[in-house]
Amino acid sequence: MEIKIFAAVFASIFLAELGDKTQLATLLLASDRGVNKVGLFVAASSALVLATFMAVVAGSFVSRWVSPQVIKVIAGIGFIAIGIWVLWGART
Numbered sequence: 001m002e003i004k005i006f007a008a009v010f011a012s013i014f015l016a017e018l019g020d021k022t023q024l025a026t027l028l029l030a031s032d033r034g035v036n037k038v039g040l041f042v043a044a045s046s047a048l049v050l051a052t053f054m055a056v057v058a059g060s061f062v063s064r065w066v067s068p069q070v071i072k073v074i075a076g077i078g079f080i081a082i083g084i085w086v087l088w089g090a091r092t
Contacts (some may be wrong), residue, residue, distance in 0.1 A: 022047075
């Protein structure tokens with residue numbers, strides 16, 4: 001893999017993950033003094049690696065039948081829909 005692609009993927013995923021629900025849940029679990037921090041790190045890291053692996057496999061599978069442009073449009077619509085849902089829920 002080219003270093004430029006690696007850096008772009010790393011930076012975008014790292015920034016996207018900052019402050020998300022997974023990180024906040026891990027932070028809350030880590031605040032418990034009785035929780036083994038190394039075990040928590042390994043468990044959380046393993047879960048993220050598995051989820052990422054599943055996304056890569058699914059993306060590779062879907063890309064055989066759907067063009068990248070269509071996937072981008074669907075992803076964009078999905079993000080907009082989630083944003084509207086979150087904003088709508090914030091009203092109540």
